[in-house]
Each structure stands twice: as structure tokens, then as C-alpha cells.
Amino acid sequence: MPSAEIEREVESLRVSLENWNYQYYVLDQPTVPDADYDRALRRLQELEAQHPELLRPDSPTQRVGAQALSEFTQVAHEMPMLSLDNAFDAQELRDFDRRVRERLGRGNDEIEYACEPKLDGIAVSLLYRDGILQRGATRGDGFSGEDITHNVRTIPSIPLRLNGRGIPGVLEVRGEIYMPRQGFEQLNERARAAGEKTFVNPRNAAAGSLRQLDARLTAQRPLQMCCYSVGLVEDGDLPDTHAQVLDSLLRWGLRTNPESRVVRGIASCEAYYESLAQKRDGLPYDIDGIVYKVNDLEAQQRLGFVSRAPRWAIARKFPAQEEMTRLLDVEFQVGRTGAITPVARLEPVFVGGVTVSNATLHNSDEVQRLGVRIGDTVIVRRAGDVIPQVVSVVPDRRPEDAKAVQFPGRCPVCDSPVEREPGEAVMRCMGGLVCAAQQKAAIKHFVSRRAMDIDGLGDKLVEQLVDEGLVLNVAGLYRVSREQLLQLERMGEKSADKLLASLENSKNTTLARFLFALGIREVGEATALSLARHFGSWEALAAATEEQLLQVDDVGPVVADHLRQFFDSVSSQEVVAQLRESGLHWPDLEPPQADQLPLAGETWVVTGKLEAMERNEAKAILQELGAKVAGSVSARTSCVVAGPGAGSKLGKATELGVEVIDEAAFIARLETMGVTL
Numbered sequence: 052m053p054s055a056e057i058e059r060e061v062e063s064l065r066v067s068l069e070n071w072n073y074q075y076y077v078l079d080q081p082t083v084p085d086a087d088y089d090r091a092l093r094r095l096q097e098l099e100a101q102h103p104e105l106l107r108p109d110s111p112t113q114r115v116g117a118q119a120l121s122e123f124t125q126v127a128h129e130m131p132m133l134s135l136d137n138a139f140d141a142q143e144l145r146d147f148d149r150r151v152r153e154r155l156g157r158g159n160d161e162i163e164y165a166c167e168p169k170l171d172g173i174a175v176s177l178l179y180r181d182g183i184l185q186r187g188a189t190r191g192d193g194f195s196g197e198d199i200t201h202n203v204r205t206i207p208s209i210p211l212r213l214n215g216r217g218i219p220g221v222l223e224v225r226g227e228i229y230m231p232r233q234g235f236e237q238l239n240e241r242a243r244a245a246g247e248k249t250f251v252n253p254r255n256a257a258a259g260s261l262r263q264l265d266a267r268l269t270a271q272r273p274l275q276m277c278c279y280s281v282g283l284v285e286d287g288d289l290p291d292t293h294a295q296v297l298d299s300l301l302r303w304g305l306r307t308n309p310e311s312r313v314v315r316g317i318a319s320c321e322a323y324y325e326s327l328a329q330k331r332d333g334l335p336y337d338i339d340g341i342v343y344k345v346n347d348l349e350a351q352q353r354l355g356f357v358s359r360a361p362r363w364a365i366a367r368k369f370p371a372q373e374e375m376t377r378l379l380d381v382e383f384q385v386g387r388t389g390a391i392t393p394v395a396r397l398e399p400v401f402v403g404g405v406t407v408s409n410a411t412l413h414n415s416d417e418v419q420r421l422g423v424r425i426g427d428t429v430i431v432r433r434a435g436d437v438i439p440q441v442v443s444v445v446p447d448r449r450p451e452d453a454k455a456v457q458f459p460g461r462c463p464v465c466d467s468p469v470e471r472e473p474g475e476a477v478m479r480c481m482g483g484l485v486c487a488a489q490q491k492a493a494i495k496h497f498v499s500r501r502a503m504d505i506d507g508l509g510d511k512l513v514e515q516l517v518d519e520g521l522v523l524n525v526a527g528l529y530r531v532s533r534e535q536l537l538q539l540e541r542m543g544e545k546s547a548d549k550l551l552a553s554l555e556n557s558k559n560t561t562l563a564r565f566l567f568a569l570g571i572r573e574v575g576e577a578t579a580l581s582l583a584r585h586f587g588s589w590e591a592l593a594a595a596t597e598e599q600l601l602q603v604d605d606v607g608p609v610v611a612d613h614l615r616q617f618f619d620s621v622s623s624q625e626v627v628a629q630l631r632e633s634g635l636h637w638p639d640l641e642p643p644q645a646d647q648l649p650l651a652g653e654t655w656v657v658t659g660k661l662e663a664m665e666r667n668e669a670k671a672i673l674q675e676l677g678a679k680v681a682g683s684v685s686a687r688t689s690c691v692v693a694g695p696g697a698g699s700k701l702g703k704a705t706e707l708g709v710e711v712i713d714e715a716a717f718i719a720r721l722e723t724m725g726v727t728l
């Protein structure tokens with residue numbers, strides 16, 4: 052007999068899980084991190100396994116998802132859409148492998164496993180009859196879901212008609228609909244700028260987008276589908292292994308995950324886990340683990356299912372990308388353009404594979420929208436190389452003495468007034484170069500690798516130079532003497548000489564680099580390059596009217612306005628004059644006749660990860676050679692440079708017969724045009 056205490060724990064776990072489930076699946080408003088949910092579910096599973104008399108058919112462990120919203124038509128799945136068991140460490144994965152071998156009577160034979168990233172999105176089923184898309188449905192509770200046909204039809208990676216040979220008469224394809232990180236960030240960025248509600252994570256954004264009754268809204272969301280299995284199959288045969296089935300799907304026009312691999316034995320499964328864990332941050336989408344599947348379909352049949360999950364598959368989880376922690380304080384950071392960002396100081400928490408103790412709160416609108424107070428328990432998200440963010444507050448855990456966040460009326464660094472421009476969410480310090488924070492940030496940008504590339508001048512040293520009053524602005528850098536440098540703490544003769552040499556070196560530069568280094572608002576590397584190429588000289592650029600500026604690729608009214616403000620400001624003119632007096636120089640360019648450049652008239656696309664250079668760098672080089680660089684592949688694309696991890700763009704290029712080259716071939720091609728890296 053279980054004790055009353057155990058009974059109470061089981062009951063309380065059920066109530067919590069149901070509550071969280073409802074919030075997460077039905078309302079799309081998660082109140083706890085996934086990791087807490089998983090922990091509670093596991094605990095309940097354990098207790099129910101130890102005390103079977105407590106098991107009830109309505110327990111959260113006995114169902115797959117949650118009920119669907121009533122506005123959509125219900126669809127019964129011909130075959131239930133089940134869930135996966137989790138392995139939380141290497142040992143649990145080995146246990147899984149042992150059970151598989153035992154059940155199949157394979158002794159110590161190594162099993163062949165298909166390994167796939169576990170995408171964090173929404174599970175859906177697509178039904179094709181005679182190769183035509185008939186119906187799209189969500190998983191719902193696993194037995195019936197919502198009919199979302201009109202929404203899935205708007206997703207470009209879902210073919211309305213399959214192509215190729217051997218397509219079964221009836222084919223139900225299953226997979227995940229998700230929102231790539233970049234699309235998610237942009238969506239939230241726009242929402243933030245418009246003062247609208249943001250999404251907590253890409254998974255919620257995908258769910259919210261699919262749950263639109265108006266498919267035109269869904270169509271505007273950057274959703275993607277990746278297929279990982281089939282359900283109902285009639286009037287036709289599929290190959291004998293899971294991996295071959297996926298190959299068939301890919302051939303017929305459906306997206307599958309290019310990271311998937313077939314490996315032999317559990318040790319190779321672990322190696323795959325390690326290698327994907329390394330890659331995780333660089334992937335363009337969120338994954339929360341790896342799915343391992345017995346590759347042989349006949350063996351899958353023999354293994355069968357237990358209540359909610361197949362015996363032939365398991366998910367090995369990665370560290371959660373959302374965790375709960377406490378907000379200790381809010382500080383205000385002043386950036387290069389004076390923008391004041393509230394930064395959350397957090398009780399350190401392990402999230403997304405690293406320990407996080409600071410997270411951005413973006414701006415005052417965001418703080419208001421979150422309703423966050425100092426002392427609150429908050430959910431922090433860290434995914435990919437995006438800076439950690441506070442995504443929601445757990446209201447139940449608010450302490451009585453929680454304090455409201457006070458925005459400063461004056462700059463916390465230089466005490467200048469703070470202003471908020473109409474229509475802008477950002478507050479700015481009006482101190483300009485009087486503000487030490489802005490000075491430091493501007494100098495750090497100026498010396499950075501992609502700008503003036505001044506070696507030996509790290510953040511710490513910049514701060515020292517400003518704090519000691521040796522350098523007031525970027526022009527001051529070139530006037531620091533050896534003696535002054537040597538007075539600085541921890542500065543030896545060698546480092547001082549090295550720094551002076553790299554300062555000297557940096558004087559020989561290009562107009563594009565110089566322009567970028569100045570840190571004019573909204574003038575990034577690509578815009579700087581376009582401007583330099585268009586005008587050829589500083590004088591021509593500085594004298595350009597707004598209309599002339601607007602003729603440049605990349606330059607819209609906002610950028611043109613920032614440029615004019617910069618050129619019209621007396622202090623900016625002075626800094627530039629001082630820099631040139633110190634010897635900064637660059638060759639003027641003949642504004643090139645576009646058609647004389649080697650890649651004139653061509654459109655290139657760069658996708659995937661490059662080794663020898665950043666993607667931005669590759670783009671800048673291509674532009675310099677006269678090519679247009681596009682974000683998507685079309686029939687007019689001249690060439691695609693594809694690194695590892697290239698996804699849909701690569702598929703599209705192959706489909707359209709566009710030339711695709713890898714990085715090595717790209718570098719070789721550049722060399723033929725006189726560009727060496």
C-alpha cells in the first residue's frame with residue numbers, strides 16, 4: 052500500500068502537469084520550462100510504476116498531448132500518432148539498446164540505428180492521395196487532431212503534389228512544422244518595434260501561426276516542415292529501412308533533415324550525439340535532442356509499441372534551452388548609439404549548455420509587457436548564438452517584496468538626459484561622445500576585426516584608455532604615446548610596441564572599412580561597401596544629397612537620414628579630419644562601371660556554414676566583385692555557395708538546376724578573379 056504522502060504527491064503532480072499541459076498545448080502560454088515539465092512527468096511515471104494501484108486512465112502519463120481547440124474540425128488519425136520515450140543520459144540510451152537487442156534476440160550484434168535531430172516544433176500529419184495533398188492535421192491527443200489543411204498549404208516546403216516514381220496511392224507523411232530561429236527573431240523584432248506581443252520561443256510561434264483561422268496570416272509566418280516518418284500507406288510499397296523511406300520522401304519533394312545519419316551500434320549513436328551537441332548552437336533551428344530509431348522496418352514491427360511510445364525509438368535529450376531562475380536586479384547598459392538596454396542580473400542558471408547570469412530585457416515596452424519585477428522568478432531562454440533573454444514571469448512565485456523596475460531619467464553613466472524618440476521603443480542617452488559608455492562602445496567597434504582590425508586593443512584596454520582620460524574618441528587612439536601606454540597597469544614594452552605597430556598598420560585602409568568603423572547608425576558592413584563603391588571617395592560621399600544617397604543599393608530613407616546627420620555634424624567632421632591628419636588613408640575608387648566587374652550581372656546566394664570566412668565576409672567579397680547577393684534561390688540565381696548545414700536553399704538550387712559549389716571551389720574561383728584570403 053502506498054503511503055498517504057505518496058498518494059498526495061501523485062495527485063499534486065497530476066494537477067500540475069494537467070495545468071501546465073493546458074497552458075502549453077491549449078493556450079500556447081507556457082508557465083514552466085520544458086525541463087520542469089519533463090521532470091514532473093518522469094517522477095509521476097516512476098511513482099505509478101512503483102504503485103500500479105494508483106494508475107488511472109486519465110493520468111497525464113496515459114495520454115499523448117492535449118485536446119485540440121474547438122474552432123477547427125476534428126480529424127481522426129487512421130493510425131495513432133504516438134510519442135517517444137526519453138533517455139536523459141548515456142546509460143539510459145545503453146539500456147534502450149540492450150532491450151532492443153534482447154527483444155530481437157540479437158545478442159551482442161550491433162543494431163543499425165537511424166539518428167535524427169529532434170526538432171522542437173509541432174507534430175503534423177500530411178495525407179497524400181495519388182500524390183496530391185488532401186489534408187494536414189495536428190497530432191492533437193494522438194488519436195484525433197485539428198484539420199489545418201488550409202494552413203499547411205501555405206507553407207512553401209510542403210509540396211501540394213508529390214513528384215517521382217513509386218508513390219503509394221495513399222501516403223500519410225509525418226513530421227514537424229517549426230519556425231527557424233532567424234525568422235522567429237525577426238518576427239519578434241517586428242512585434243517589439245510595433246509594441247505588439249512577442250512569442251516566447253520558436254515552438255510557440257509555430258503553434259500560434261498554425262492555429263490561425265485566417266490562412267493568410269499563417270502564410271506570412273516563416274514556417275517550415277521537416278518529415279521524419281510515414282503513417283498510413285496503401286496501394287504501394289515502401290523500402291525496407293527507415294533511412295530509405297526518408298530518401299524516398301526527399302525524392303518525392305518532401306523535406307527531410309540533412310543532419311540525419313545511419314550508424315551501427317550504440318557507441319556510434321553516442322558519437323552522433325556529441326557531434327550534434329557541438330553543432331547545436333549553429334543550427335538554424337531549435338532542437339531539443341536526438342531521436343534514435345531502429346533502421347530496419349521489419350525489426351520495428353517486431354518490437355511494436357507500449358502504451359504511448361514505440362519500443363524501437365528513443366529520444367535523448369539535450370540540456371534544456373529554457374530554465375527558471377530569479378531576477379536579482381535590473382541594470383541599464385548604454386550602447387554605441389546611446390541606446391539604453393535594461394539587463395537582467397540573474398541567479399546563475401545552466402541553460403542551453405552554459406551558465407547564464409545576465410539576460411537582455413530589450414527595452415521598457417518589453418519590461419512592461421512581461422510585467423516583470425525585481426525578485427520575480429522568470430523563465431530564461433538561451434538558444435543558438437542569440438543572447439539570453441527573459442521570456443516570461445512565473446506570477447505564482449512573486450515574493451511580497453518584489454520591486455517594480457525603475458527606468459532612469461538620466462544616463463546611468465554620464466548623467467545626460469535620456470530621450471525616447473517618437474515611435475521608437477528605445478530610450479537613448481543624449482550625451483553623445485560626452486558619455487563614457489558611448490565612447491567606449493564606439494572605440495570598441497572602431498578597432499574590431501571587421502572594422503579597422505587593430506590587433507592588441509581588447510575591450511579591457513579600451514576601457515582603461517577611456518577611464519584614464521588618455522583617449523576621448525576614435526581619433527585619440529592615434530595620438531596615444533608610447534610613454535602614456537607604458538603608464539597603464541599591466542602594459543609591458545612589448546605589448547605597447549605591438550599595439551603601436553598595429554595602429555600604424557591600420558592607417559592603410561579602405562573607404563568601406565573606414566566608413567563601417569565610424570559606426571554611423573544603421574550603416575553595417577554591406578551598406579558601407581555599397582556606399583564606397585557607389586561614390587568612390589570620401590568627398591563625393593560626404594557631399595551627396597539625400598536623393599543621391601537613396602540611389603545606392605541598401606540605402607533607404609532612414610539610413611540616408613542617419614548619413615546626412617553624420618556628415619552635417621561639426622563634431623563628426625572634426626573627428627574624421629583628425630583621423631586623416633593622423634595619416635589614415637585609402638585609395639579612392641573610380642566609381643566602377645558596373646559591367647566591368649568580373650561578376651557583374653550575376654546573382655549569388657551563400658548558405659550553410661563556411662570555415663575560412665564568415666558568411667558576411669563572403670557576401671562582401673561577392674558584392675565587391677560586382678555580384679548581387681540574394682537571400683533566396685530562384686531560377687535567376689547564377690551560383691550557390693553551400694557550406695555544411697545548408698538546408699532548403701540547397702534543395703531549391705538542385706531542383707532548379709542552379710550551379711552549387713562548396714567553399715573550397717568558391718575560394719579557388721575567387722583566386723581566378725585575383726582575390727586571395
Ligand code: IVH
Pocket residue numbers: 133134135167168169170171172173174190227279280342360361364366
Ligand atoms: S518520431 C512513433 N522523429 O518528438 C515515433 N519525432 O516526443 C514518433 N519529433 O511527437 C516520433 N523530431 O513531434 C520523431 N526526428 C523525429 C522528431 C520527432 C521531433 C517530435 C515529434 C513527436 C515528439 C515525441
